[in-house]
Amino acid sequence: MTDDLRDALQRLLVARFAAEADGTITLSPSHERELKAVLDLFREHRQPLPPNVRISRARMDGIGTIDPVAGTVEAGAGVPLARLEQELRQRDLSLGPLSPGMLALDLASFLEGPYAGLRVVPGGRLEALPLALTALMSDGLRFISRPSPRSAAGPDLDALFLGGEGRFGWITSATLRCFQRPRAERTAAYALSAPDAALSSLRTAVARGCWFRRVLLQPERDRVLLQAEVIGPPEGVERDLSSLAHEVFARGGRSQTPVPPAAAPALPEREVSWDELGRGLDEGRAATLYRIALDTVVVSGWTDGGLPLGGRGTPSDWANRDVLQAIAREADPLSVFGGAQ
Amino acid sequence: MSVVPVSAARLPPISGAAHAAAAELGRALKGRISLDEQDRLAYSRDMWPKALLWVREGRIPPPPDAVVWPRDEAEVVEIVRIARAHRIPLIPFGAGSGVCGGVLAVQGGIAVDLKRLERVGRVDPESLTVEAQAGVLGEVLERNLNAQGYTLGHFPSSIYMSTLGGWLAARSAGQLSSLYGKIEDMTVGVRAVLGTGEVVATPQRPRRGPDLAQLLIGSEGTLCLFTAATLRVHPYPEERAFRGLRFRTVAEGVEAMRRLFRAGLRPAVARLYDPFDTALVARSRHKGPATPPSLRGVVRADVLPALTRQLSARTLGRPGWINRAADLFRSCLLVLMFEGEARRTAREEEHARALCLRTGGEDLGEEPARNWYRERYAVSYKMSKVVDNGAFADTMEVAATWDKVLDVYERVRAAVAPVAFVVCHFSHAYQEGCSLYFSFVASGSDDVDQERRYDQLWRTALSAAVSAGATVSHHHGVGLLKQTQLREELGEGRRMLEALKRACDPDGILNPGKLTL
Numbered sequence: 001m002t003d004d005l006r007d008a009l010q011r012l013l014v015a016r017f018a019a020e021a022d023g024t025i026t027l028s029p030s031h032e033r034e035l036k037a038v039l040d041l042f043r044e045h046r047q048p049l050p051p052n053v054r055i056s057r058a059r060m061d062g063i064g065t066i067d068p069v070a071g072t073v074e075a076g077a078g079v080p081l082a083r084l085e086q087e088l089r090q091r092d093l094s095l096g097p098l099s100p101g102m103l104a105l106d107l108a109s110f111l112e113g114p115y116a117g118l119r120v121v122p123g124g125r126l127e128a129l130p131l132a133l134t135a136l137m138s139d140g141l142r143f144i145s146r147p148s149p150r151s152a153a154g155p156d157l158d159a160l161f162l163g164g165e166g167r168f169g170w171i172t173s174a175t176l177r178c179f180q181r182p183r184a185e186r187t188a189a190y191a192l193s194a195p196d197a198a199l200s201s202l203r204t205a206v207a208r209g210c211w212f213r214r215v216l217l218q219p220e221r222d223r224v225l226l227q228a229e230v231i232g233p234p235e236g237v238e239r240d241l242s243s244l245a246h247e248v249f250a251r252g253g254r255s256q257t258p259v260p261p262a263a264a265p266a267l268p269e270r271e272v273s274w275d276e277l278g279r280g281l282d283e284g285r286a287a288t289l290y291r292i293a294l295d296t297v298v299v300s301g302w303t304d305g306g307l308p309l310g311g312r313g314t315p316s317d318w319a320n321r322d323v324l325q326a327i328a329r330e331a332d333p334l335s336v337f338g339g340a341q
Numbered sequence: 342m343s344v345v346p347v348s349a350a351r352l353p354p355i356s357g358a359a360h361a362a363a364a365e366l367g368r369a370l371k372g373r374i375s376l377d378e379q380d381r382l383a384y385s386r387d388m389w390p391k392a393l394l395w396v397r398e399g400r401i402p403p404p405p406d407a408v409v410w411p412r413d414e415a416e417v418v419e420i421v422r423i424a425r426a427h428r429i430p431l432i433p434f435g436a437g438s439g440v441c442g443g444v445l446a447v448q449g450g451i452a453v454d455l456k457r458l459e460r461v462g463r464v465d466p467e468s469l470t471v472e473a474q475a476g477v478l479g480e481v482l483e484r485n486l487n488a489q490g491y492t493l494g495h496f497p498s499s500i501y502m503s504t505l506g507g508w509l510a511a512r513s514a515g516q517l518s519s520l521y522g523k524i525e526d527m528t529v530g531v532r533a534v535l536g537t538g539e540v541v542a543t544p545q546r547p548r549r550g551p552d553l554a555q556l557l558i559g560s561e562g563t564l565c566l567f568t569a570a571t572l573r574v575h576p577y578p579e580e581r582a583f584r585g586l587r588f589r590t591v592a593e594g595v596e597a598m599r600r601l602f603r604a605g606l607r608p609a610v611a612r613l614y615d616p617f618d619t620a621l622v623a624r625s626r627h628k629g630p631a632t633p634p635s636l637r638g639v640v641r642a643d644v645l646p647a648l649t650r651q652l653s654a655r656t657l658g659r660p661g662w663i664n665r666a667a668d669l670f671r672s673c674l675l676v677l678m679f680e681g682e683a684r685r686t687a688r689e690e691e692h693a694r695a696l697c698l699r700t701g702g703e704d705l706g707e708e709p710a711r712n713w714y715r716e717r718y719a720v721s722y723k724m725s726k727v728v729d730n731g732a733f734a735d736t737m738e739v740a741a742t743w744d745k746v747l748d749v750y751e752r753v754r755a756a757v758a759p760v761a762f763v764v765c766h767f768s769h770a771y772q773e774g775c776s777l778y779f780s781f782v783a784s785g786s787d788d789v790d791q792e793r794r795y796d797q798l799w800r801t802a803l804s805a806a807v808s809a810g811a812t813v814s815h816h817h818g819v820g821l822l823k824q825t826q827l828r829e830e831l832g833e834g835r836r837m838l839e840a841l842k843r844a845c846d847p848d849g850i851l852n853p854g855k856l857t858l
């Protein structure tokens with residue numbers, strides 16, 4: 001970064017410009033306009049964001065309108081998800097069953113990082129948490145999508161920002177989909193003869209509409225213990241428990257007494273396929289599962305396999321990298337966001 | 342982009358570029374190319390009602406110069422290579438059931454009919470997915486899956502005459518979308534040929550980075566030609582449960598729907614018919630108790646025949662009057678259907694019924710919903726008499742969050758009332774909102790007047806919907822019809838769409854003139 005640019009940034013942000021001894025610079029704009037001014041400066045100086053500059057959106061942490069009719073909330077990019085969830089619960093809403101790893105993030109990191117803003121909905125589908133996004137594009141213009149439950153108005157351009165690591169633009173706020181606050185939670189435990197049986201019971205139950213907060217799988221010498229925490233409205237929880245029991249018993253499983261659930265420590269999380277999960281269980285590895293979808297599950301505590309969800313990824317690891325990088329080059333020709341690496 | 346129709350009796354000459362490309366294409370496709378007038382005529386349009394108006398006048402939209410029928414993905418790649426070399430547009434063509442003019446060859450070029458890519462693989466019983474080629478017709482795909490013991494759960498009313506590729510391109514929704522989702526929800530991955538000729542396959546999760554599939558789905562032939570997709574399937578349902586309920590007002594019915602979905606219930610079908618729609622069909626030709634119309638066709642299957650019996654074309658010319666009369670009707674019908682595993686289905690239906698009764702609903706038993714199910718594909722492909730007499734009909738499907746749904750409904754009705762007769766149903770519901778499906782019938786004194794009224798109707802209706810917070814389309818897509826409003830909806834964000842276009846189709850050969858591109 002040139003001295004000119006550095007001075008200009010310092011003048012703009014004053015105390016919200018922090019330079020560390022190791023050369024790291026943290027810029028903390030407090031609202032979208034200020035973030036735009038920061039980006040404008042980089043563009044005017046025709047410089048990409050250098051690796052030693054971190055732009056924190058932590059101050060853009062406002063919680064806007066909570067709409068109980070549509071079940072939506074407007075939130076700034078810097079809102080910690082745990083705080084947002086707390087606020088929502090007071091209004092009888094919830095973001096749904098998020099993992100400890102997700103709850104430890106702010107909104108922007110959850111949306112732009114490897115979690116890609118995905119949560120699971122009853123029926124096992126992964127769905128983007130935001131109904132709509134506002135983001136700043138590399139030319140400082142605003143990308144605003146329209147809040148609608150679904151749309152056929154061309155491609156879903158929000159998809160550029162979800163999991164996009166900020167390469168296409170920076171999310172400044174979002175309208176998020178909320179569930180009704182789950183009023184009931186029950187835990188059920190079963191023993192099944194083999195990992196296969198446990199996983200197929202679980203997967204089928206998910207497909208039928210069961211909604212789990214967390215599931216523990218513990219392989220033992222000649223059986224697998226499955227402990228499921230089911231959430232939802234009271235009637236829903238009853239239905240889900242009955243569906244799960246039905247699947248388990250159909251595969252020869254038996255009920256067990258649930259072990260009181262321990263407080264979940266925030267361990268590293270990984271997104272793994274069901275096949276991989278099965279292989280892990282076969283090898284005798286226990287698994288704590290979150291975001292249990294038909295596609296994949298999030299496993300807490302595993303140190304290998306699947307896709308690590310902590311931290312930020314780099315575009316060089318992306319699937320369909322060539323096409324996505326070509327899009328990034330077109331969307332950010334001056335490479336303000338680091339362009340296509 | 343406005344399109345000037347041409348005389349169906351005298352097609353414009355084939356362009357030089359098309360002639361030059363034709364020889365090469367003919368070799369690459371072993372003769373599966375046609376420059377014949379009949380084929381150019383047949384591929385000149387889809388089911389866009391405005392194009393149907395032109396046809397009635399002996400005119401057609403500008404036709405493509407040629408039509409090709411690739412048999413596999415490699416041939417599609419070859420077509421793109423040749424088209425790039427000759428800078429000639431390609432218009433991907435599924436079954437031509439689109440209703441927004443998406444396949445119109447506004448700059449000439451070559452229609453690429455993908456229906457010969459029609460293979461359907463074996464369902465993987467572990468992952469519950471299947472790979473199918475993009476040209477397969479919806480009904481063929483569903484039957485194939487049924488024979489393997491599964492369902493896709495995607496049932497557009499056009500299932501007999503639309504393809505998987507067309508569904509992906511236009512973000513289609515089936516009648517059971519509340520349970521199974523729209524096509525974008527059931528797609529695990531896509532295979533496509535970009536305008537660069539590159540073949541892309543989007544992998545299943547876990548994977549890093551933005552989901553390219555969601556950027557290609559909905560691109561209406563402007564970014565890629567879909568060749569195949571991996572789709573999520575479900576075991577064939579064990580049981581179905583049906584329920585019909587009457588509500589005193591639209592507001593009450595919408596509130597019941599909202600509560601159902603907010604409570605986490607997942608009916609496969611939840612369709613609320615507005616009062617006049619409900620009343621009209623109670624008088625329609627179907628035998629048995631009040632059968633709700635699906636209002637599913639553009640060439641109206643239910644409303645138009647009912648109207649022809651009850652109204653003359655002259656009365657249709659005074660829509661304000663009919664719309665006021667329609668206000669006399671109040672109660673509306675909600676049709677619910679649940680399906681899936683037997684016990685769960687019964688429990689969900691019971692719960693839904695109780696919730697609806699608490700919201701002011703009156704239980705009409707199973708029959709209205711069973712009737713709807715029986716008649717769900719009863720789409721008439723014939724032009725109704727009233728259409729012959731100078732009327733026209735169209736449908737508009739928008740979507741909004743629950744807080745805006747009633748406002749969208751009222752505003753569209755108020756805006757359109759002076760121009761067209763209008764009914765609406767609410768369907769494709771989600772936790773956050775639902776789709777509103779308006780059907781319009783109007784007439785004009787002559788061809789010119791009809792076209793003028795048609796354009797006025799759409800401008801008025803869509804502006805009213807969008808200004809009340811709706812998105813321009815829930816499942817029919819944009820085509821040529823909704824480009825102005827799409828541009829408004831995208832605002833500055835349109836830059837991202839342009840970036841996508843430049844990256845995927847740098848020469849701009851894919852379906853030019855659509856999606857504002």
Ligand SMILES: Cc1cc2nc3c(=O)[nH]c(=O)nc-3n(C[C@H](O)[C@H](O)[C@H](O)COP(=O)(O)OP(=O)(O)OC[C@H]3O[C@@H](n4cnc5c(N)ncnc54)[C@H](O)[C@@H]3O)c2cc1C
Pocket residue numbers: 387388432433434435436437438439440443444455475476496497498499502503504505506507508509510511512513514515516561562563565566567568637638639640720816817818852
């Ligand atoms: C009576 C009637 C009922 C209908 N009901 C429904 C309904 O319930 N739900 C619903 O969603 N729609 C419905 N439609 C609309 C229509 O069926 C859908 O838009 C459908 O998705 C179009 O599929 P198609 O194969 O006919 O595509 P086409 O009409 O051939 O093409 C539509 C668009 O997709 C593009 N395209 C087609 N194939 C490909 C491909 N392989 N790759 C890339 N682009 C491609 C075309 O270029 C065009 O832009 C209905 C239409 C009619 C006439």
